[in-house]
Amino acid sequence: MGGKVAKRSLNACTRCRRQKIKCSGTQPCDGCTKRKLTCVFDDSEQKILVTKGYLAELEQKLASIQQNEKSDPCPLSPDDLDDRSPGIFSQPKIHRDVPDNASEPELDDAASSLKNPLSSGPPAFMSAANGRMFYLGTSSNWSFTRRVLSLTHEHIHQEPLPAGTLLFEGLTYDLGWDGMRTTPSLEIPVVPSLDHTIYLINAVKFRCGQIYHLFDESEFMTSLHEFYSNPGPAATGSLWYIHFLLILAFGKAFVQQKFPDNRPPGSEYFVKALQLLPDASVFHREPIVSTEILCCIALYLQSLDHRSSAHNYIGQAMRLAMAQGMHTQMPVEYLGEIRVERCREIWWTVYILDREMTSLMGLPQSINDDHVYTQLPTFSGSARKISALGMQIKLSRIIAEINSTVYAIDGRLNRTFLLSTKTALANIAGLADELHLSFPLHLDRAISGISRNPAYLHLLYHQCIVLATRPLMFCFLKIQFESPDSYVGYLNTSRNVQSLIQMCMDSSQQIVSILHSLHSEGLLETFLPFDLDSIFMSTTVLLIGLAIDTKMLDNHPGWVDKAYTIFDEIVQSGHLIAKFRRAELQQLEEMLSIVPRDQARCLSVPVSFPQNQSSLSQHVPLASSFPSSATHALQADDIMPESNAVIADDCTFTAGLTAAQIMAVANSIESIDTEWMSNTMIEHSIW
Structure with a gap:
């Protein structure tokens, strides 16, 4: 007492x-x-004392701000695109930095401090055989597979992954030009006849016109007929002629499927266009056609795996478009409807390409959506085309949100890993039902074959899910390497982790199925890079999934084989990049198949990209960090069925996860055993 x-x-x-x-x-x-x-x-x-006058002044300022917002609404906000366009932009609100504490309990401190292994710690680099260094971007598909290959190779062989067998960007094709800007020849290159050229232009319209704006048809065709009427030196000295050569390069690549002599069809036109390209200062004289030209160059280079160069060109296009105010609400009464409509089409093409290419590079986004408030083009009243562009923009914004939150460097944007994953999945779920209702794939073929544009949107949607969830798969692959004896038992202690992994696997399977259906209809894209990126991303995830959960081998034995079928179709066209990508994945599959499972073994050497040396020196086996059991309020069966996609000879499959199922997984993240996650990932150097 x-x-x-x-x-x-x-x-x-x-x-x-x-x-x-x-x-x-x-x-x-x-x-x-x-x-x-x-x-x-x-x-x-902490309590503080303030005067009543000070409080009254604050209330007056708040009332003034609210009144201004009501009287001057933004025509196109980043969270909810302009609702004056016919019913397309019911954009799901992007969740900002801190969730509502009144409705959502916070994660435990241990779990909230988790970081994405692909963006934490020192920046990662890899050296090619010629000594050139490449930065491994955080969200890059290429970088992700490199990290998995390095991790697996060093676990098995106890030595760094040799770079001689790997494909590095810009080293695949020989365009017959060293890139130096020497004075080009004045000779007019041989161009196809007028009717052949129109055929090639129509091929470009079919392959690209539904997704991107690369040229204005009315103005372009007028200049085309003038060119064939008077093909002289004066006709080849304009920006239009450079634009014409680029469209011919695309047309040849789309029509002539085979790649002879390690050069893509039409590459001679592309090289000539680059040789004739003037200094950037000239672009501002004709900014509209110059922006279209830069978009063409960026997309062509991306198709040839020149990712860095493509990213630079689309960056130029972005800045040129912004300098012309294309990102703003351009006044129709002053500039004219035709000009404004064309600028809107150009802007959203630049915007989408910039988002996609930046994500594929694994770099920070170049523009804040708060600064973009232009409207959508009208497309002459085509409501479906407007809706498709709207969905494409929403998905591009989700990709940017994932890059800036889930892949934030060391949480510097005040976004923690698990909360960011939860937010990303919630944003994706907001589009699920709209996507399936507005853009059905008709995969049962009872009505019609699969359409290219809806398939592209569904592929982009599933890529968002994979992008948000695959960092966890990388974590658990490393755990599997270190604790093979008891790993499956440890994995089974967390149904929520199983759900996240299954979600990533499910979307990867959906990607394979969609591409297989496109292949059956003859619509598989063998020149533009996005189908290849999709199958490369999904196959990597499928191989990791089979390695970290052996039950996948029994439930889904044919998915990897189906993925290789897609690769083979692209490779048969002479696509060397696809050939190298397939070889890398086969190398990964072979190494994963011989991973020793009879004894635990820690990594004895650091992987070839930089690591935190202080953490490595304190590394201990993972087995001691798992609890003997864990309780979870949400059962896996409540989140998703055991198998959401069933593949068959005709490659029919279900629509994948519903919005409710995705939200169930997102909401369950907060109930993950935080002690289990923090011990296995923070204290044992998972990244």
Whole structure:
């Protein structure tokens, strides 16, 4: 009774205050230091004294701001695109930095400090055989497979992955030009006849016109007929002629499927266009056609695996378009309807290409959506085309959101890994039902064959899911390497982790099925890079999934073979990039098939990209960090069925996860055993 009562600290950290436990009040406190957690003191709850006059002044300022927002609404906000366009932009609200504490409980401090292994720690680089260094971007498909290959090779062979057998960008095709800007010849290159040229232009319209705006048909065709009427030196000295050569290059690549002499068909026109390309200062004299030209160059280079160069050109197009105000609400009454309509089509093409190419490079996005408030083009009243573009923009924005949150460098944007994954899945779920209702694939073929544009949108949608969830698969692949004896038992202790992995696998299977259906209809794209990127991304995930969960071998034995069938179709056209990609995946599959499963083995050497050396020196086996059991309120069967896609000879499959199922997985992330996740990932150097 006479004992002295410990005085309660007047200043408690956030974690101790939330868990209602004693806090030492020091910075950091004893509890957080013991648990090796970041200790944060929140001063927002401290009481202060202010005058009534000060409060009245704040209320007056708030009322003024609210009144201004009501009187001057933004015509196209980044969260909800202009609703004056016919019913397309019911954009799901992008969740911002902090969830609503009143409706969503926060994650435990341990789990909220988790980082994405693909974007944490020192930046990663890899050297090609010629000594050139390549940065491994955070969200890049190419970089992700490189990391998995390096991890697997060093686990099996205990030595770095040799670069001689790998494909690096820009080294596949020989265009017969060293890139130096020497004075081009004045000779007019041999161009097809007029009727053949029109055929090639129509091929470009069919392959690209539904997705991108590469040229204005009315103006382009007028200049085309003038060119064939008077094909002289004066006709070849304009920007239109460069544009014409680029369209011919695309047309040849689409029509002539085979790639002779390691050169894509039409590459001679592309090289000639680059040789004639003027200095960037000339672009501002004719900014509209110049932006279209830059888009053509960027897309062609991306198709040849010149990703860095393509990203640079689309960056030029973005800045040129913004300099002309294309990202704004351009006044029709001043500029004219025709000009404004064309600028809108150009802007959204630049915007989408920039989003996709930046993600494939694994780099930060170049423009903030808060600065974009232009409307959609009208497409002469084609509501379906407007809706398709709207969906494409929404998916592109989700990709950008995933890049800036799930793949944020060390959480510098105040986004934690698990919360960011939850948010990304919630945003994706907001589009699921709209996508399936507005753009059905008709994969049963009872009505008609699969359509290219809806298939492209569904592929982009499933890529968003894979992009958001595959960092966890990388984590658990490393755990599998270190604890093969008991890994399956440990994995089974968390149904939520199983659900996330199954979701990633499901979307990968859907990608394979969609591409297989396109192949059956003769619509598989063998020149533009996006089908190849899709199958490359999905096959990598399928191989990892089979390695980390052996039950997948029994439930889904044919998916990898179906994926290789898609690769073979692209390779048969002479596509060397697809050939190398397939070889890399086969190398990965062979290594994963011989991973020793009879004994645990920690990585004895660091992988070939930089690691945190202090963490490596303290590395301990993972087995000791797993609990013997875990309880979860949400069962896996409540989230998704055991198998969501069944592949057959005709490659029919279900529509995949519904919005409700995706939201169930997203909501379950908060109930993951935080001790289990934090111990396995933070304390044992998963990244």
